[in-house]
Amino acid sequence: MxxxxxxxxxxxxxxxxxxxxxxxxxxxxxxxxxxxxxxxxxxxxxxxxxxxxxxxxxxxxxxxxxxxxxxxxxxxxxxxxxxxxxxxxxxxxxxxxxxxxxxxxxxxxxxxxxxxxxxxxxxxxxxxxxxxxxxxxxxxxxxxxxxxxxxxxxxxxxxxxxxWPGLKGMELTKKVTTKQIYNWNDEGLWSKEKGYNKNDEHKYHVVVLDFGCKKNILRNFSNLKTKLSVVPADTNFNKISELKPDGVFLSNGPGDPAATSKFANETIKKILESNIPIFGICLGHQLLAHALNCKTKKMHQGHRGANHPVKNLNNNLVEITSQNHGFEVDKDKIPKDVEVTHISLFDQSIEGIKSKKYKAFSVQYHPEASPGPHDSHYLFLEFIKEVEKNAKKN
CATH class of the missing domain: 3.50.30.20 (Carbamoyl-phosphate synthase small subunit, N-terminal domain)
Structure with a gap:
């Protein structure tokens, strides 16, 4: 045409x-x-x-x-x-x-x-x-x-x-990230009756590495009684450690993950080695993959929409998901100590991984939706379980 x-x-x-x-x-x-x-x-x-x-x-x-x-x-x-x-x-x-x-x-x-x-x-x-x-x-x-x-x-x-050089090789997270550390305002999820609720009870503390984080991700955590310290994308491990988190979240964001991993990789590897639980979404998923010695590559057209079917390989159930990504984890270059947990039913691409060595997992899609379905909200609960275990130890 x-x-x-x-x-x-x-x-x-x-x-x-x-x-x-x-x-x-x-x-x-x-x-x-x-x-x-x-x-x-x-x-x-x-x-x-x-x-x-x-x-x-x-x-x-x-x-x-x-x-x-x-x-x-x-x-x-x-x-x-x-x-x-x-x-x-x-x-x-x-x-x-x-x-x-x-x-x-x-x-x-x-x-x-x-x-x-x-x-x-x-x-x-x-x-x-x-x-x-x-x-x-x-x-x-x-x-x-x-x-x-x-x-x-x-x-x-x-x-x-x-x-214009294009997105391949382009680092964009430093443009969109917060410029200074801040605490999330405890705004929780929205309802028709009350609008956004407030959750000022804190049971856990999670540090959010902000690579371009969506607000609804923070609202989901806040709803689970979590105090959130949001830090710039290039924050080093020592600064994160000073905040004494029970868990670390790697957010979504723009650009080529291979470019961002050049400065984020060392920090994420040190978080892994410290045995702090990690959860990543979208770009955060790809950055965790790099830290676990996987590779990423640019997709032909990407996945963007609110009705993408994903298969959970642990229980064989299908989740309808919201997606927005133009890069993916290369399924041909997965180390033995990384488990693929979810795949796309559109093209069999990787949609989730889990470390066999560390307390870390991630998904390519958006369980917080906004917009989209809530089939995968359980992932926040799974992360909070690990966060709770770590909080009790400390």
Missing amino acids: FNKEKKADLNFLSSQPTGILVFENGLSIPAIGIGHEGHSVGEVCFNTSMTGYQEIITDPSYSDQIINFTFPHIGNVGTNFEDIESEKVWLKGVIFAKEITEPSNYRSFEKLNHWLKKNEVVGIAGVDTRAITNLIRNKGALKATIVNGDTNVTKKYLEECKS
């Missing part, structure tokens, strides 16, 4: 183009500009979630990426003050099939388009997002320039995206 010599099918375009998407292969797609006026360069990925677009857009793991939403009705529930995973939006742009309509939801405080402008997010709409998804599926992840505004300098936009 796509040919770099031809323009894409513009069936969804209802008015004169005010935006454009220019891929590194020369393909350009006219569109309607939305959100912040300007342009930015990033890697285009697709997300198949039908709900939760505000949580997705505010996930720090999307830093330097342009999200192509396959679901056509984005913006129909507006935006609110509660469904955010980070105080700052780190992605480079959004692509919608339809122009944003008026919101209809009792929790909505602001139209999505206004919210995108306020957060300086460049967007386009009125394009065939499923055709773009098909392009990525066939060609792999592609660099592109997304434009809301001047569409007459396509050559300039093409050169910009060609010169």
